[in-house]
Amino acid sequence: MANVQETAKDEPGFEPKIVAFLCKWCSSAGSDLAGVSRLQYPSNAVPITIMCSGSMSPMFVLSAFNKGADGVLVSGCHPGDCHYLKGNFYARRKIYLVQKLLQFIGLENDRFRMSWVSAAEGVKFAGVVDEFVKDVKKLGPQTRLKAKR
Amino acid sequence: MIDVAAIKAHAKALLEKGTVRAVIGYRNSTAGLLAEPFVFTGPESVDDLIYGPSCVQNLALYLVNDKKERAHHKSDDARPVAVVAKGCDARAITVLLQEKHFLREAIHVIGVSCEGTGVVDTKKLARKLGGKHAVEIDFDGGEAFAVTTADGVQSLPAAEIMAERCLECRGAHPQLADIAFGEAKTDRALHTPFQAVKHKMKEEQDNRWSFWARQFDRCLRCYACRSVCPMCYCEECVVDSIQFAVLPDTTAEEKANRIKWIERSPNRSESAMYHMVRAIHLAGRCIDCAECERVCPVNIPLRLLNTRLEMEAFETFDYNPGSDMNAPTLTSSFKDTDPNSFIR
């Protein structure tokens, strides 16, 4: 197993870098609601608002890991609630494939996650981020796909 | 037994009548056992056409190349081109038709059966022959190949020297064909499909990563896999814009908007990204011709990687790549019943 050195798990003080892709109409609005409700959750996940989870290119996920993300979250509207009618259904299929591929390659399962968060689910959003950050913290830094720069 | 003379006669007739402008097929190579793809343009040249277990290449690629060449030479010969197609080649052509890369009427498919066997794996054959040099290989009934070495002809069990993908092949007889030769044997898979993938999936994730890390470390980024893949017909690859096509209508903005998804240097992370993007882009399009793996100079098990998502296409989405040229593609369609439980 030469060249494989990443065993660092649960480093003390490790703050994971997480990119959270949120669809504009549901999940980003849900995250706004979490804000309005003053819910507290870890600051590790930096949001990028995209128009629809359907516009989530697999390239974004792979690139984020390549640039050193310790975790990637994609969140969209619940099935049937998509502002664009069915973008989230395409997203579901694509993200499923990306997830299976990443797992096959050997990236830890908990580093990539998808969730459905509606505009009314501020509490759920905070919970999703909270849980995700906890899970990623357990894994330590993501070294497998990160580019050495 | 497939009648090669009949294939030849058909090809010859097509060229003589001028109904096609060329026949893409195989002929004996001057280097090694494997046949070489050849574009037959004159009726006499067809005498060299062969078909047998040495015809491993996916000729769909040569259709793609033919299209590129014709565009380059601004050819105005509107006649169709004929192509010899095994089951897998025909599936690849179906995917290309599905993606509107060709018009159906622009291609005359000469379907050929693999006779219940498949094509040879030269590495397996070399091991089997233990140093002896095969000069010819042919079908020998439904379960054996006739291999000619300096010692003469011997019959070897096909299952032992056949390409892995052929062992798992469920569609050895072309579904898409204007005319078909040989016996239609369906559902003749000798091994359980996706055997290697499933085996690999059972491994510990950390071990799987060690395995792939080793593979990606070796990648030279020679792009042979991409060059040999009939589905990699993009003018410019999204991960590596080495072939960026500057056309008369390319705007300055387009030139400026080339995204550098990965670095050019062949190191582990960048090669991993490259191969993963290829795997994702092949989801629902890869028809398992395994040419990528065959041509890889450093023996990266690319078939293992690329069939992982084909397994999902088949087993999760009930989607059989290359079976229906009129269906929407895997990723541009969905079902209400697609998996949902993986989403929190």
Place this chain on the structure above:
Amino acid sequence: MTKRTGVFVCHCGNNIAATVDVARVAKEMGEVEGVIFSKDYVYMCSDPGQSTMANAIKDNKLDSVVVSCCSPTLHEKTFRDVTEEGGELNPYRCEIANIREQCAWVHKEKPKATEKALKITRAAIKRVQNNQSLTPIGVPVTRRVMVIGGGVAGIQAALDLANAGLQVVLVEKNPTVGGHMIQLSETFPTLDCSQCILSPKMVEVSKNKNIKLLTQAEVQEVSGFVGNFKVKVRQKAIYVDPEKCKICDDCAKVCPTVVPNEYDLNLTPRRAIFIPYAQAIPATYTLDESACLGLNPVVCGKCADVCEADAINYDMRPKTIVEEVGAIVVATGFDLYGKENLGEYGMGKYADVLDGLQFERLCSASGPTGGHVLRPSDHKEPKNVVFIQCAGSRDPESHCAYCSKICCMYTAKHATLYKHHVPDGQAYVFYIDIRSGGKGYEEFVQRSMERDEVMYLRGRVSKVYENNGSMIVKGVDTISGKNVEIEADMVVLALAMQPSKGTADVAKTLKIGRDKDGFLAEAHPKLRPVESVTAGIFLAGAAQAPKDIPETVCQASAAASKVIQLLSKDELMHSPAIAKVRLSHCTGCEMCVQACPYGAISLSGPNAKASVNDVLCEGCGTCQAVCLRAAIDVKNITQMQVHDMINACLGV
């Protein structure tokens, strides 16, 4: 990439500044490549804040701006207006970094929140530096409206629209407008006669010059987009010229075929040539081709022989009519939940188990019994009547999960009406809860209990069966905890409301969504209740959810006013942040065409490459994610921009 970016960091009083070091954000953003101006300010959205921004844009010749503040849903418009009006810069050169809802308000530790705010703002800078100047796309509108469904919702919407001066095409599937409301006897809680209040509106529909009424017609195909729909409508042949028909009934008298009358819920017969009821609009007889002995060749021909007005014409053929409209109101109404689903209540098996609409007809003066409540089986007056609420509603296990909303009220009305017709009778009501929210509703229910002595039993009925000509109703009274068995002369089920049978097809044709129960989906449950998700298509009435008449009328008028607002201008403005094809990369594989939720992409040109219809495209980017060749992007949120934002978020 732009080279003169300005960044404005808002304190939002203490809302942001308490947890984010705004001064540090402003300072560090000033050092980002291409940023030439960066400033924090206590309230960016205040008048002085806005002037600061406008002046900074002009003074520094900024070519792109980021405002780091609250959610873009709140002030994106404000700051884009400032950019355009004060700053004289294209508004699409302004982007918002949300550091309040998505940062300051959800974190406590200042250093961490500040780090995150830096990343969010830097990502917005990277995005805006590749933004293009865009101009909203103006689309001319057709100032005509189609209303689908001629029940009270459709009638109200059509009248409101017509009275506002818009041309209306009202499409109704049945031979007359009026819908279910015209079948009702009286309406709760005022007990005014349903026909008396609806028929004047129906007449108005037929008289109004702005309304074109197409009955026996169904929508077949819709193309186009908001402001410019093209709708193909197929109208059945009715074989009677409405202009000539004198409604003399001579034809029906000689017609040999007798079929059940749908308008009377099959409680009365009608002929093949018929008028549903006297007040039908359009006021004409109509020949039901499916019931007639034969028209091709003509088998009987008696009706044409006796018609003195010469109104009957067997040579009429179905017509396909194409209407161009700017907006569509869908008011396809409801049907009762299929009686075949409720075998345990004997529906469809026993003649004296009725649904609510049948009971309405029995109470109605124009009904089959001339306004006397009589049993269909033997025409005797029922002395004990059991009303069963929630028949099919609120039963997620085997029927509909939802509450049909109006049944509590109409059951109370039925029981009251029954008592008015049969003063010595006894009415029983099985209920789960009584939901009587509405003006005068609760008082009405109370009155039915107190004055009309309706016996309310809280519990479900398990079974209804016949015994010696009576119906035995077995149930449980959960309040006393006892099993109840009532010998009833008649049972009336308050069946669940479900979307009318054609609703699924209409939704599919119009490409508007439906909810899990099949009702038409509104764009937003609170704030856009009468808009569908597709721009230019509006919803009214029970097709959207179960509702009573006042609510339906409200929603119809609301939909009409939305349409009036939409069509009040000559041009519609469509967001310019739409998909754009890179022709050099497009191979014409059609994946985007297949995936586009709006059918906005098609292949065109000599090489059959993707081409986006600017007006149909909503900018969702689904195309961009399915394209394998990065040949299509949504303007101002391109893959390039997302790529740069990912880098900014990860500090690369």
